Amino acid sequence: MSDIFIFSGLFCQADAVVKRLIDDTGCKLITDNDLVADASSLSGMNEKAIAKAFSPKTSIFNKFSHEKERAVAWLRLALAKRLAEGENLLVSGFVTQLLSQDISHVLKVCIIDDVQKRVECALNDEGLSEKEAVKVLQQADEEKTVWVREVTGSTDPWADNLYDMVIPVGKTGVDESVALIKEQLGNAVVNVTEASKKAVQDFLLAAKVASFLVSKGHNVDVKADDGAIVLSINKKVLMVERLENDLREIAEPIEGVKSVDFKFGKEYYEADIYRRMDFELPSRVLLVDDEREFVKTLSERLMLRDLGSAVVYDGESALDVVQDDEPEVMILDLKMPGIDGIEVLRRVKTNRPNIEVIILTGHGSDQDRKTCMELGAFAYLNKPVDIEVLSATLKEAYAKLRNS
Structure with a gap:
C-alpha cells in the first residue's frame, strides 16, 4: 500500500x-x-x-x-x-x-x-x-x-x-x-511499483551521502539516480578542483555509489564563500565586551583563524544568549555597565556549568583573578592579549569541553 x-x-x-x-x-x-x-x-x-x-x-x-x-x-x-x-x-x-x-x-x-x-x-x-x-x-x-x-x-x-x-x-x-x-x-x-521502489533507494542513497558529507564538514545538495551521485555546489569556491577531490574521497567509497559528478547551483555566483566545517575547532564562541570596536575587531581576527564567534555588548544580552543558544566557550570582559562580568560568570557556571569561560579584561585586579578562578573560569587573560595566545586558549577550552 x-x-x-x-x-x-x-x-x-x-x-x-x-x-x-x-x-x-x-x-x-x-x-x-x-x-x-x-x-x-x-x-x-x-x-x-x-x-x-x-x-x-x-x-x-x-x-x-x-x-x-x-x-x-x-x-x-x-x-x-x-x-x-x-x-x-x-x-x-x-x-x-x-x-x-x-x-x-x-x-x-x-x-x-x-x-x-x-x-x-x-x-x-x-x-x-x-x-x-x-x-x-x-x-x-x-x-x-x-x-x-x-x-x-x-x-x-x-x-x-x-x-x-x-x-x-x-x-x-x-x-x-x-x-x-x-x-x-x-x-x-x-501504487507501489518497481520504479517507485527505485526512487526510494535513490532518496536513501542521496540522504546517506549527504549525511556522510555533513559529518565531515561539507554541506552540499545531493541527488542520486541508480548510483550516480550529483553534488551541487551552491557557494563560490576558491579552489574548485580541491573541493571536488575532497568530496569525491568521501562519497565514492559509500556503498551503492557508482559515480560522483558536480554541478554549480543557483547561488554559486553569490558573494558568500564555501567553507568546510571543522569540528575540531569551536564554532559557538560568545564574545562579551562593551568596547564595541575592540570586540568587533577581535571577532574578525578569530574568524580569520576559522574560530566562529558572535558578539554581544553587555551582561544581560550574554545571559540571554546562554539561555537561548548555549555557546560552547565565552570570552568575557569584567567591567561592563549593568550586570558585570563576575556576576555573568557566577550565573553561567551555576546554570550552564559546561560552558567554558575565558576572562579577558584590561581592568582586573589580583582579587578579581582569584574570584574568577574560584567561580570556575577556564582562564584569566589581560588586555592587550596576543591573538595566538587567545586562539590557543580557546582551543584548549574547547578540547576540555569535548573530552568532558
Missing part, C-alpha cells in the same frame, strides 16, 4: 483526520518526534539540537556551527530509512517536507482551512480568546512558512504544487477528508 504524508496548519482538525486514517488503513504513524529520535541515534547529536531545526529562529552561531543544516541532513536520512523499510507509513508533521525525491507511491496531502474557521476551531476546542487564537495561528504559520522555504524553496507552505491533494477541511469535514484520501490511495497512480 502507498505511504501517506500529511502536512497541516494548526487548528485544521488534522489530528482527527490522522487518527481516522490510522484506524481505517492500519498505517504506522511516524511523527516529528519519532524522526528526531532516529536522527539523534544516527548522528550522535542530541535531540534538543535536532528539534531546533524546525524553529524559525536560527542560532546566532549557526553561520559557523551549521547545526541546522546538519540536523536537516540527519532528519532526511532518518526519513529515508523509514521509507526504505517498506512499511505502510503515515508520516505527519514538519518532516514531510524533507521528501526531496519524487516517489510516486507517497501520497502527499496538505490539510488546511481559511483563517476565520481556524480561529473558530481554536475558540471551540482550545477555549482561547479570539486575540490569543490569532496570535497563536500567526506564530504557527510563520514557523511552517520559514521551514518550507528553507527546505523546499517555496514561499507558500500551502502551495498546490507541493502536494498531491490540498484539502480545505472546514468545507469537506473530517469524514469526507478521510474518504477523499482513502479514495486516492486506491488510485493505481499511487
Whole structure:
C-alpha cells in the first residue's frame, strides 16, 4: 500500500483526520518526534539540537556551527530509512517536507482551512480568546512558512504544487477528508511499483551521502539516480578542483555509489564563500565586551583563524544568549555597565556549568583573578592579549569541553 504524508496548519482538525486514517488503513504513524529520535541515534547529536531545526529562529552561531543544516541532513536520512523499510507509513508533521525525491507511491496531502474557521476551531476546542487564537495561528504559520522555504524553496507552505491533494477541511469535514484520501490511495497512480521502489533507494542513497558529507564538514545538495551521485555546489569556491577531490574521497567509497559528478547551483555566483566545517575547532564562541570596536575587531581576527564567534555588548544580552543558544566557550570582559562580568560568570557556571569561560579584561585586579578562578573560569587573560595566545586558549577550552 502507498505511504501517506500529511502536512497541516494548526487548528485544521488534522489530528482527527490522522487518527481516522490510522484506524481505517492500519498505517504506522511516524511523527516529528519519532524522526528526531532516529536522527539523534544516527548522528550522535542530541535531540534538543535536532528539534531546533524546525524553529524559525536560527542560532546566532549557526553561520559557523551549521547545526541546522546538519540536523536537516540527519532528519532526511532518518526519513529515508523509514521509507526504505517498506512499511505502510503515515508520516505527519514538519518532516514531510524533507521528501526531496519524487516517489510516486507517497501520497502527499496538505490539510488546511481559511483563517476565520481556524480561529473558530481554536475558540471551540482550545477555549482561547479570539486575540490569543490569532496570535497563536500567526506564530504557527510563520514557523511552517520559514521551514518550507528553507527546505523546499517555496514561499507558500500551502502551495498546490507541493502536494498531491490540498484539502480545505472546514468545507469537506473530517469524514469526507478521510474518504477523499482513502479514495486516492486506491488510485493505481499511487501504487507501489518497481520504479517507485527505485526512487526510494535513490532518496536513501542521496540522504546517506549527504549525511556522510555533513559529518565531515561539507554541506552540499545531493541527488542520486541508480548510483550516480550529483553534488551541487551552491557557494563560490576558491579552489574548485580541491573541493571536488575532497568530496569525491568521501562519497565514492559509500556503498551503492557508482559515480560522483558536480554541478554549480543557483547561488554559486553569490558573494558568500564555501567553507568546510571543522569540528575540531569551536564554532559557538560568545564574545562579551562593551568596547564595541575592540570586540568587533577581535571577532574578525578569530574568524580569520576559522574560530566562529558572535558578539554581544553587555551582561544581560550574554545571559540571554546562554539561555537561548548555549555557546560552547565565552570570552568575557569584567567591567561592563549593568550586570558585570563576575556576576555573568557566577550565573553561567551555576546554570550552564559546561560552558567554558575565558576572562579577558584590561581592568582586573589580583582579587578579581582569584574570584574568577574560584567561580570556575577556564582562564584569566589581560588586555592587550596576543591573538595566538587567545586562539590557543580557546582551543584548549574547547578540547576540555569535548573530552568532558
